[in-house]
Amino acid sequence: MIEAGDALARLVRAEGTRVLATLVRVTGDIDLAQDAAQDAAVRALETWPRDGVPDNPRAWLLVTAKRRAIDVIRRETRRAGKETEAVMFTEPGHEPAETVDDDLLRLVFTCCHPALSVEAQVALALRTLGGLSTAEVARGLMVSEATMAKRLTRAKQxxxxxxxxxxxxxxxxxxxxxxxxxxxxxxxxxASAIKEGIELVGRALRRTPDRPDPYVVQAAIAACHALAPTYADTNWDAVLSWYDVLLRVQDGPVVRLNRAAAVAERDGLEAGMALVEAIEGLDAYPWWHATRGELLCRMGRPAAARAAYERALALGMSAPQAEHMRRRITGLS
Incomplete structure (x- = not known):
C-alpha cells in the first residue's frame, strides 16, 4: 500500500472512467455501470485516506464496482422470482490493461455512435467520459436539467x-x-453489430427481468429477425411473445399494429387483418393504411389494396417511402 496524497480525488476520477468503460461492457447497461462505478468511487474516498491507496487502484475500484453491480442484479432477479444465474458475470478478477484500454475505446465509440445526434453525442460523452453530473452538463450546454436528463436517456436508449x-x-x-x-x-x-446488439439485449433483459425497458423489448424483437437466416425462417412465436411483453410495458395502437402484422405471418392473413381492423385511433397514421394495403394485396383484393395505399400516400411520408408506396400501387395494375 502507498500513502494517500492530495491527488486522491483526481486518481479516483481518472481510474473511475476506465472502470466505468469495463462495467458498460460486462453489464450492457450504462445506468447500472454508472451507479456501480460511483458507489466504488465513494467507497474509495472513504477508505483510502484511512487505509492507504491500494497498489492497483484500478483493480480495487473494478472489483468493488462489479460486486456492487452483482448485488443489484441479484436483488432484482430475486424480486422477479428468477434464479441468480441471471447474473452475467462471475466474481470479478483482474482485467488485463489491454482489455481496459479496449473498453475505454469502445465506450468512446458508443458515445459517438452515428445513430446519435451531435448534441446527444456531446452530452453523453461529457456525462459518461467526463464524469460530469447531469446538472453540470446542462449548464455547460445551456439547457435545463430536465431537458438534459431526457436527452441523456434517449441517447442511452x-x-x-x-x-x-x-x-x-x-x-x-x-x-x-x-x-x-x-x-x-x-x-x-x-454481423458484428448484430452480435453486439444481441449481447447487449440479453444483458439488459437480465438486468430488469420483471419489467424490461420498452426499448429493450423492441430490440429483442429486432433480434428475433436478425437471428433468422431467411425471412421464412423467422421465429414468429418468439416475435409475438415479445410483442405481448411490449404490450404489457408500453401498450399502444402502433404496437398493436406491429403485432397484428406478425400475427398475419404466423396465423394467416385473415387473422392479421381482423386485428388490424380492430385497432382504433390510427386513421391518420399512414402505416395503418399501408399495412392494410399490404394484407389486402396478398389476400387478392387489389382494388381495396389500392385505396389503402393511396390513403397512406395522402397522409404523407418520406420520399423513399412514398416511392415504395407508388411502386406497390403500380404493381397492382
Missing part, C-alpha cells in the same frame, strides 16, 4: 438499437429504393 442499425445497408437497393424486411439481402447485414 439508442445505444441499444444496434440491431436496427445493423440492417441499414440492406434497407434500400442499389437505386436507393426502400426494401421491406422480407426482400432484404441478409448478407449485407452487419
Amino acid at each position: 439508442k445505444t441499444l438499437l444496434l440491431l436496427q442499425d445493423a440492417r441499414r445497408d440492406a434497407r434500400v437497393d442499389d437505386e436507393g429504393r426502400v426494401l421491406l424486411l422480407k426482400d432484404q439481402d441478409r448478407g449485407r447485414w452487419d
Whole structure:
C-alpha cells in the first residue's frame, strides 16, 4: 500500500472512467455501470485516506464496482422470482490493461455512435467520459436539467438499437429504393453489430427481468429477425411473445399494429387483418393504411389494396417511402 496524497480525488476520477468503460461492457447497461462505478468511487474516498491507496487502484475500484453491480442484479432477479444465474458475470478478477484500454475505446465509440445526434453525442460523452453530473452538463450546454436528463436517456436508449442499425445497408437497393424486411439481402447485414446488439439485449433483459425497458423489448424483437437466416425462417412465436411483453410495458395502437402484422405471418392473413381492423385511433397514421394495403394485396383484393395505399400516400411520408408506396400501387395494375 502507498500513502494517500492530495491527488486522491483526481486518481479516483481518472481510474473511475476506465472502470466505468469495463462495467458498460460486462453489464450492457450504462445506468447500472454508472451507479456501480460511483458507489466504488465513494467507497474509495472513504477508505483510502484511512487505509492507504491500494497498489492497483484500478483493480480495487473494478472489483468493488462489479460486486456492487452483482448485488443489484441479484436483488432484482430475486424480486422477479428468477434464479441468480441471471447474473452475467462471475466474481470479478483482474482485467488485463489491454482489455481496459479496449473498453475505454469502445465506450468512446458508443458515445459517438452515428445513430446519435451531435448534441446527444456531446452530452453523453461529457456525462459518461467526463464524469460530469447531469446538472453540470446542462449548464455547460445551456439547457435545463430536465431537458438534459431526457436527452441523456434517449441517447442511452439508442445505444441499444444496434440491431436496427445493423440492417441499414440492406434497407434500400442499389437505386436507393426502400426494401421491406422480407426482400432484404441478409448478407449485407452487419454481423458484428448484430452480435453486439444481441449481447447487449440479453444483458439488459437480465438486468430488469420483471419489467424490461420498452426499448429493450423492441430490440429483442429486432433480434428475433436478425437471428433468422431467411425471412421464412423467422421465429414468429418468439416475435409475438415479445410483442405481448411490449404490450404489457408500453401498450399502444402502433404496437398493436406491429403485432397484428406478425400475427398475419404466423396465423394467416385473415387473422392479421381482423386485428388490424380492430385497432382504433390510427386513421391518420399512414402505416395503418399501408399495412392494410399490404394484407389486402396478398389476400387478392387489389382494388381495396389500392385505396389503402393511396390513403397512406395522402397522409404523407418520406420520399423513399412514398416511392415504395407508388411502386406497390403500380404493381397492382
